[in-house]
Amino acid sequence: MANRDTEQYFATPQQMRRYKARVITGHVLSYVFLSLVGLFIVTPFIFMIVTSFRNPDAYNYDNINSVFNLFPSWWNEGIDGPNYTLNNYAAIFTYKSATGRTINFALYYLNTLYVAICSTLFTLITTILASFAFARCEFKGKNLLFTVLLATMMVPGEMMVITNYQTVQALNWANTFASLIFVHGVSVFYIFYLRQTFSSIPNELFLAAKVDGYGHFRYLFRVMIPIAMPTIMTIAILSLMGAWNAYIWPNLVASGTNPIIKNWSMLLVSNGLMSLFTNSETGVSEDTVRIAGSVIVTAPLFVFFLIFRKYIMRGVSRSGIKG
Amino acid sequence: MAEVAKKPSKLATELRYLRAKPSAEQREQSTQDILKMKLGVKRTSRFQLGESAKAWIALIPAMFFLIVFMIYPILNTFIMSFMENFTFVGGSGSSFAITNYIAALNNPRTTDPSIGLGNYLSVLKDSEFQQSLLNTALMVIVSVPLTILIALLLAVVLNSIKPLRSFFQTVFFLPYVTNTIALGMVFRVIFSSSSGGLFNTMLGWFGLSPQAWLTASANRWNMFFVIVVYAIWNGLAFKILVFQSGLASIDKQYYDAAKIDGANRATIFRRITVPLLSPELLYITITSFIGSFKAYTQVISLYGGGAYNFGGSTGKEWETVVGYIYSVMQDPSKVGRAAAGSFVLLAIILLITLVQMVVSKRRVHF
Incomplete structure (x- = not known):
């Protein structure tokens, strides 16, 4: 319905097509811009959640060898054993330092x-x-x-x-x-x-x-x-x-x-x-x-x-x- | 609703009686009559507190704590900033700045602390304070305009789309409901190592070589880059929210009229959106300039070296004004200097606000 309404405003079909193309490009650019900033906002959160479950050895291996470690595979080539663990969370609640604190x-x-x-x-x-x-x-x-x-x-x-x-x-x-x-x-x-x-x-x-x-x-x-x-x-x-x-x-x-x-x-x-x-x-x-x-x-x-x-x-x- | 209409309460009847009276004076009079009648029947024996007594009873809890922990501290800190050789020992009676000030005024020769501008001179001459002023000013000048610009663009773009709008709104708001320390730590880990790390790995995609960003030996401007990135990440949410509520109140007719006149997007943005959003822009500019000038937690969280580590080999590389005040304050003999520093901060904040108010007089359309 809205389309039929807008058609009346254009003298030629070419003009209308050009207008529509401009509108669509605008929308695409909008979503690209929003997604890019959204990615910037979300990346630290994803990194935080993924890293908190990672095997420290696997994480260090990736870090030293500059492997992109945001979404790694279940098995890591650099280490033995699984890539993910719950030990990090266990350590948060039961950690004892060398000085006893x-x-x-x-x-x-x-x-x-x-x-x-x-x-x-x-x-x-x-x-x-x-x-x-x-x-x-x-x-x-x-x-x-x-x-x-x-x-x-x-x-x-x-x-x-x-x-x-x-x-x-x-x-x-x-x-x-x-x-x-x-x-x-x-x-x-x-x-x-x-x-x-x-x-x-x-x-x-x-x-x-x-x-x-x-x-x-x-x-x-x-x-x-x-x-x-x-x-x-x-x-x-x-x-x-x-x-x-x-x-x-x-x-x-x-x-x-x-x-x-x-x-x-x-x-x-x-x-x-x-x-x-x-x-x-x-x-x-x-x-x-x-x-x-x-x-x-x-x-x-x-x-x-x-x-x-x-x-x-x-x-x-x-x-x-x-x- | 139906039941109420069937059986009108006493209250409703009396309200109707009040509303039926034409003049306010008469209405007040009739209220008084009803009250007298009611109170005469019901409350003859009860003790009635006056209205102002009730007000003060309600105010006591809040006022007590406001006076002890807000009004008195402001006065005390002000006095402290003018007292030279003043040592705040704590615990003993003589340590209160106000009593010492009165003693020093009464007998300036025999009392130990003297009154003057010494604290202000020493804080302004302190190279550490000068450095912290410069650091904070740099952070403010770079991060605030960038954040406002990005937030404004995001708000306008968000306003122009329909699908996924509330999804993006929620995503952009997420940084606001996080703990500044916790996410600062995450940023630290992302930028931590000098050879690998998430950010360096991503740089590698563009053929750039890895660099040290936050380590003690890192380049000063690399550290600054991380501070600005975190400030933008942290500051967008609130600004987008305010701009969006401002955009929602702009009349759609302006945009329709502009479209009929064939104005393009840039013109619409410059000639309609920005002027009509100017109250929100002013509000955001003032609050974020003030907020960024008080930056502290977000800087120390990036270095993870405790409350007084601001990076670099000395731990003072990007010390901020507030950080300076907190670290100087720990030394009892330098409390006066910290107090003077906090008044310099207040003066700067007032100056920024004043300048922005004056500039905005001509530009803001309320």
């Missing part, structure tokens, strides 16, 4: 999950209450306070890290979960984001609820939170992702063992992964084991992304933050 990603997982869940709950509680106060209540100095908070969003986090690092030492919070959960748990951006959603709830609803005898806080829990649930979900997801990817702050304050629970390493997954590469004490020499570590750290995020794609993509386009 261990790499235990199960522990790092546990630490990270604990910190991620606690800090997300903490963030949600403080954010919901604060944005409720800014959106729903009238009090003296509200606008001034809000402006001051917004202005702090311009300040780079490094500036706070310098003093917070000292505060954590003074509070004896080094290597504790408290330093990972509370110090950067309150985010001005999330308060701002949720306040916008809260403010868009019509005032009539509040009056009606008041008529039915609802107080401020009951209104918050029964009406505002259910209505703003998509935004709250987005905040929770971004906060969980941020906690999972955190590296700088945990590395500064929690790279040792817990002062209360002896020998409990406080490393989170990102730091644990970095320690696989730093050779001195806990380092592993095989690239395949290191890459298996990368897969272990990335995989949960991928599953998470596939489940919450909608929330993540919407939240990200609004915020532009990456943990």
Whole structure:
């Protein structure tokens, strides 16, 4: 139908053919361009997954002899035995270095999950209450306070890290979960984001609820939170992702063992992964084991992304933050 | 819905009553009446908190942590940057910069730390800081425009196709949901060896000889190449997403009109897409300039030598400004210098934002 419509716009068949050829070339070029960039994006992932299952000897053989090792065959000519193995993953969970220090990603997982869940709950509680106060209540100095908070969003986090690092030492919070959960748990951006959603709830609803005898806080829990649930979900997801990817702050304050629970390493997954590469004490020499570590750290995020794609993509386009 | 219509609730009746009143004043008055009536019946004995008291109760948790871990640090770091010979011991009472500052102001001769611009002078004279400034500036100047250009092209092309669009969207978004350290490590392995490795093998297809990319003896610009490649790989996702949401809001009529006028693709892109996308372009330019100036994790992840290894034989080859601040901060006697460095960073960020705002005044069509 569309074709018959366009035919009317052309004086001669040749002109139409030329037009169609141009459209088709454009489409082909578009897909070629997209595929090339897509390949560039995807190659590290494919390399990561394939290499994590490779026999270290086979991988090294390919590497030294410049064999293209992205999709190798089941048997490798350079070595005896199968090309693929699960040993790399086993090493991630049971590795013992010569000095007796261990790499235990199960522990790092546990630490990270604990910190991620606690800090997300903490963030949600403080954010919901604060944005409720800014959106729903009238009090003296509200606008001034809000402006001051917004202005702090311009300040780079490094500036706070310098003093917070000292505060954590003074509070004896080094290597504790408290330093990972509370110090950067309150985010001005999330308060701002949720306040916008809260403010868009019509005032009539509040009056009606008041008529039915609802107080401020009951209104918050029964009406505002259910209505703003998509935004709250987005905040929770971004906060969980941020906690999972955190590296700088945990590395500064929690790279040792817990002062209360002896020998409990406080490393989170990102730091644990970095320690696989730093050779001195806990380092592993095989690239395949290191890459298996990368897969272990990335995989949960991928599953998470596939489940919450909608929330993540919407939240990200609004915020532009990456943990 | 049907049940609600059959049996209107108390709430709905009262709402209708409120809506029926013509003026806002009367409406407010009637609300007050109803409230008085209701509260008079139900709540005579209960203690009622004022609205502002409730607001402050709700604000306490957030404000407490914001003051301790955000407002106070900003002030403290600011003061620290002006205190010379200030040692942050930690634990003892005298180590807080604010108290020391007050003491030094009250009695400048007897107190040990003095106040001045010494930290700023020493940080600006520090060749390591100058080098880190230069490194960061190079990364920003090369990687940011490239990433924005590629992302813009990708968004426009994505917008012009129908089949497979959401597939490509998901693929391009993948780098965003990965751990920067984990993928930096993968890039390191891809570029690792000086004779083999995935990238060198691929270079071999084009008849190019293998090179050292990330090893301690690697050429400075080879290392820079890997940093830029990783920055682009890492930065595309967010920009594409923002550009796409901007493109979706452009009215299709502009494109139809341009087609009728016989404009070609390049003209349409230059005369319609870019001007109408200018708010998003400005937003992305500012955020990515700021973000890249704070680059740190993505550089150290490529070298895998721990938090303060930036490649090269000295481990400082591509040190960034933020990396400099973090490594200097570890030394208690140089905390003041780190603080001064962080304010230089803030000044640069503000300057970039200001320049872009001024330039955009004439170019952005809101």
